[in-house]
Amino acid sequence: MSIVPGLRSPYAKVDRLVYFGRMLDKIRLHGAGKLPADEYVANLGKGFDKRCCGFLRISYDELKARVMAGTDSDVSLLAWVEERGGRRLDEDCELWNSFMMKRGFRDEASSTLAKRIHESGFEGKPILTMFDYIDFDEGRDPVSARSWEGQR
Numbered sequence: 001m002s003i004v005p006g007l008r009s010p011y012a013k014v015d016r017l018v019y020f021g022r023m024l025d026k027i028r029l030h031g032a033g034k035l036p037a038d039e040y041v042a043n044l045g046k047g048f049d050k051r052c053c054g055f056l057r058i059s060y061d062e063l064k065a066r067v068m069a070g071t072d073s074d075v076s077l078l079a080w081v082e083e084r085g086g087r088r089l090d091e092d093c094e095l096w097n098s099f100m101m102k103r104g105f106r107d108e109a110s111s112t113l114a115k116r117i118h119e120s121g122f123e124g125k126p127i128l129t130m131f132d133y134i135d136f137d138e139g140r141d142p143v144s145a146r147s148w149e150g151q152r
Contacts, residue, residue: 008025122137
């Protein structure tokens with residue numbers, strides 16, 4: 001995949017949640033015409049975006065409309081989402097973060113991860129999870145950066 005300026009790591013948190021900020025980045029970049037269509041656009045609102053919106057109990061389209069309507073900060077957008085879908089307990093956020101950060105490690109996504117690693121020529125890289133794969137694929141090294149630390 002491409003290195004996309006302004007697209008953060010899935011490990012990066014907004015308040016208590018991993019991935020949410022990345023989803024916001026993709027929405028904003030797509031709206032600005034800066035998200036590579038051939039690599040990202042077909043999956044907007046699907047995959048991890050869909051899981052994140054499901055966890056937050058909000059529709060992707062509703063979130064997208066809110067993001068595109070203004071200049072809300074990431075934290076303000078999360079507060080707005082929580083007003084609509086309900087605030088999650090700290091324990092729920094901990095489970096969400098742990099699940100997302102470990103996706104692809106000895107679970108039903110392992111075969112998909114192995115396939116992507118092979119297709120990208122990343123055999124031998126220390127990729128254990130989908131988040132690791134995304135970071136390597138976008139030119140970041142989450143292992144050297146220890147991206148998962150401080151994300152609990």
